[in-house]
Amino acid sequence: MKFYDRIKELRMLRSNLVSIKTTSIMTVITGRRRVGKTKLILEAFGENMLYLFIARKEERLLCEEFSYLIQNKLNKKIIGKITAFKDLFEYLMVLSEENALTVAIDEFQEFYNISPSAYSDMQKIWDTRKNKSKMNLILSGSIYSLMKKIFENSKEPLFGRANKKIYLRPFDVNTLNKIIMENNKSANKIDILSFYTFTGGIAKYVETFVDNDALTYNKMLDLILEEDSIFLDEGKDLLIEEFGKEYATYFSILSLIASSKTSRSEIESILDKNTGGYLDRLENEYNIIKRIKPIFAKEGGRIQKYVIEDNFLNFWFRFIYGYKSAIEIGNLKYVKDIVNRDFTSYLGKFLEKYFIEKLKLSNEFSGIGTYWEKGNKNEIDVVAVNDMDKKILIAEVKLNLERININKLKEKSAKLTQKFKEYRFEYKGFSIEDL
Secondary structure, three states: OOOOOOHHHHHHHHOHHHHOOOOOEEEEEEOOOOOOHHHHHHHHHOOOOEEEEOOOOOHHHHHHHHHHHHHHHOOOOOOOOOOOHHHHHHHHHHHHHHOOEEEEEEOHHHHHHHOOOHHHHHHHHHHHHOOOOOEEEEEEEOOHHHHHHHHHOOOOOOOOOOOEEEEOOOOOHHHHHHHHHHHOOOOOHHHHHHHHHHHOOOHHHHHHHHHOOOOOHHHHHHHHOOOOOOOOOHHHHHHHHHHHHHHHHHHHHHHHHHOOOOOHHHHHHHHOOOOHHHHHHHHHOOOOEEEEOOOOOOOOOOOOEEEEOOHHHHHHHHHHHHHHHHHHOOOHHHHHHHHHHHHHHHHHHHHHHHHHHHHHHOOOOOEEEEEEEHHHEEEEEEEEEEOOOOEEEEEEEOOOHHHOOHHHHHHHOHHHHHHOOOOEEEEEEEOHHHO
């Protein structure tokens, strides 16, 4: 698959090549696994960099591998044997005093498992040599909680050292539409929405579907649920290391949220335990769930729901982890039948999410969200407000256009029209035909 999007990020990274004419620059790139961090770095600098991947092995073996790369890539002879990463990093910093050098270190958080002192060692070397060297240092990592700790915890040695930070997000809906239409010109509306629902814009999943010519709903589902598919263990591969020993509790919570048990009270009644701390960490440390409140809700209001931000993880916990017993005995057809049975109703909330993303990309509104009142009464799928022009868009989202009832939508918004009497209200229905 060709490289798509990332224009702003590429511009930011390539601007470093101007800055390092006089000083060193440290850039941190974070984002969930498979989102395209490595591809972004390769696209930005290509062969004009030294790329070091931190595999989980002994430090001396890493240094042996990196020494070989340095000698071959940079055509520089290393005298003696380097066995500590701090010595190798200092060697590169000294090397960059003579000629500007781009060094990308991928899976940077792995030093926690290999040599935790590497962070304080790098900090000392960086602080003493950055002003006389010309290094473009790119530090990339996938485990969000660890990368956040390394660079945002004031007690950590590398706190405050990064000149630039990039949090790489999934492709937006406009880019996804472009990708699927360029690669499958006959894609129908269900194919387009399924592409968004399955991938959530995660670059690796998008690439996998494109490279396998799996760009219809049926082909995508077949690829996900085939024997030895990369997707079957994906949730475990992504999250077990993040969660550690308590992963089972976190997985249970995420499975319930994916199955529409979105309030804390519902989750706790099923698990029979206090989940406040788990939910807080899932939201603020791991960046996996998001707390949703009705738009215009008062600060500190208790009406709220939780949603899984990541589309694919939502699907994985709903249909793969949710039916892990069938998958473990190899009955993938059973799971596929479940998905086919439930998918139309499952798509509904992703159609809502799709249109909310589209409205955000329009830059027309100062606030966008959903609305409901106590007891889940008078639910409204989309409320978008423009405070400057004093207008509010009220929208209902249904797969089937014929099921949209504008008169009922007006009744649901009665409290809003009373509260915002000076605003002009517009009522719309969005269906799959509006993709």
